[in-house]
Amino acid sequence: MTYLDDRIWISELPDHVGETVRLAGWVYNRRSSGKIQFILLRDGSSRVQCVVSPDDVGDEKFAELDRVTMESSVWVRGTVREDKRAPSGVEVTIHDFGIIALAAEYPIQKKDHGVDFLLDHRHLWLRSARQETVMRVRSTAEEAVHDFFRERGYLRVDAPIFTPAACEGTTTLFETDYFGDSAYLSQSGQLYNEAAAAALGRVYCFGPTFRAEKSKTRRHANEFWQVEPEAAFMDLDGCIELAEGLICRMVTDVLEKRRPELDSLERDVSKLENVEPPFPRITYAEALELLSEKGITVDDKEGFGAEDETVLGESFDKPVVVHRYPHWCKAFYMKRDPDDDELTLSMDIIAPEGYGEIVGGSQREDDYETLLKRIDEHNLPPESLEWYLDLRRYGAAPSSGFGMGLDRTVAWITGVKHIRETLPFPRLLNRIYP
Ligand code: 4AD
Ligand code: MG
Secondary structure (H helix, E strand, O other): OOHHHHEOOHHHHHHHOOOEEEEEEEEEEEEEEOOEEEEEEEOOOOEEEEEEOHHHHOHHHHHHHHHOOOOOEEEEEEEEEEOOOOOOOEEEEEEEEEEEEOOOOOOOOOOOOOHHHHHHOHHHHOOOHHHHHHHHHHHHHHHHHHHHHHHOOOEEOOOOOEEOOOOOOHHHOOEEEEOOEEEEEOOOOHHHHHHHHHHHOEEEEEEEEEOOOOOOOOOOOOEEEEEEEEEEOOOHHHHHHHHHHHHHHHHHHHHHHOHHHHHHOOOOOHHHHOOOOOOOEEEHHHHHHHHHHOOOOOOOOOOOOHHHHHHHHHOOOOOEEEEOOEHHHOOOOEOEEOOEEEEEOEEEEEEOOOOEEEEEEEEEOOOHHHHHHHHHHOOOOHHHHHHHHHHHHOOOOOEEEEEEEHHHHHHHHHOOOOHHHOOOOOOEOOEOOO
C-alpha cells in the first residue's frame, strides 16, 4: 500500500478526530519552536497545522525536516486532534512522514510582490490562500448559474467559438485564419442562442468570449466567461426578471456555501445580504438626470463611460437596472421601443461598489425587413448573417436574452478589486503568458 491508497483530504479531518490518518499535500509554511516543528500543510481541499516532535518521529527522521523547502510535496501520518483555535478545528500530530518531491526555491515569498511578477507566476500564484479562495467562490457561483437555469427549464446549448461575423461590433474582433478564410473568436454566443431558442424554447450558453479591447481597466479581460440565456416568447421585462433572479441566486448560494471564504477575503457581507429582488429600475434618460444632478455630463456620442457607471452603481445599495438605451450606443440586433424609435428595448445591470456593468441584454429585433436594414446601417456583411436572417424568415418570434460576465460578477461578489484575480489564467492587454 502506498500513500496514494489510504490518504484522505484535509477537509475530511474533522470527521476523523482521534484517529490516525494519512495526508498528502504541499508544505505551505514550516517553522520551528524550540524542539518542535510546525508544518502548515495544504492539499487543495483545505489547510491544516501539523506538529512534529523528535519524540514522535525519532531524531533521524526529525533532522530530515530541515531539507523540506516551501511547496515541497510530502505525505504525513498522524493523529487528528481537536483544536478549537485552529480555523479548520483540528491539528495533526505527526508520527511519520515522507518527502515526495523537494521544491526548488519558491519564487513567491511572503513579501509584497509586484502584480506583474505575480501574473508572470500565475501558475504558482494560484496556490496562494487568497487566490485559492477566490477560485472556490467562482466555482460555487458557476454551479449556482447551472442550478438556476436547470430549475427554470433552460437547456444548456453551447455556442461555437470560431464565428464568421461580429456580434458586438467589428472593432473588438480577434481575427484568425480558418483554412484560408477569416474567422473571428466569438464575442458572444447570442446569435446562436437565438437559433437554439427557436429550436428548444429556453436555452443558455456558458463559455469563454473574446474581445480585442485595448482597455486596461480593472473590469476588462480579453477572454472572459459569459453566461447567456435566451428565451423565445420573452419580452424585456421577463428578461430583466430573469437576470435579477440569476444575480440573487448566485449571491445567495455564495453567502450560504462560501461564508468562511468571504470572511477570509474580508468581504463586507452585509452589502451582499441586501441583494434581493426587485432591483431599482431606471431608464437611460433617468440615469442621465441622476448623473447630471451629481455634476456629471455624459458625452452624447459615447454613452456611459466606466466612471459614469461607477457613480450610477454607487448611487444604489443593490444592482441597478438601466433600460431603454438610445440605439446609437447599442448593437444592431436590439428591437426598438415601439413608444420611441430612438430607444432600444435594452437593459444593463450595474453592480454597486464600483464594479460596473455585469449584465447586458435586450429584446431582439424580430422583423425581417427591419433587421436587414439594421445590418446595413451597422455595415455588417449580410452574407455571413444570412442564417441569422432565416430565424426571421421562418417563424419569427419575440425573443430576449442577456449576457452576464461571470468574472466581473465574481469580482463584485468576492470584493476583489481587479477582474484578473477572478480568472484562473487571465488574458489581459498584452498578457497571454502563462
Ligand atoms: O453587454 P455585452 O457586450 O452583451 C453581449 O455580448 C450580448 N450579446 C449578450 C446577450 O444578450 N446574450 O456583454 C455582456 C456582459 C457585460 O455586461 C459584462 O458583464 C461582460 O459581458 N463583459 C466583459 N467582462 C469582462 N471583460 C470584458 N472585456 C467584457 N465585456 C463584456
Ligand atoms: Mg454591454
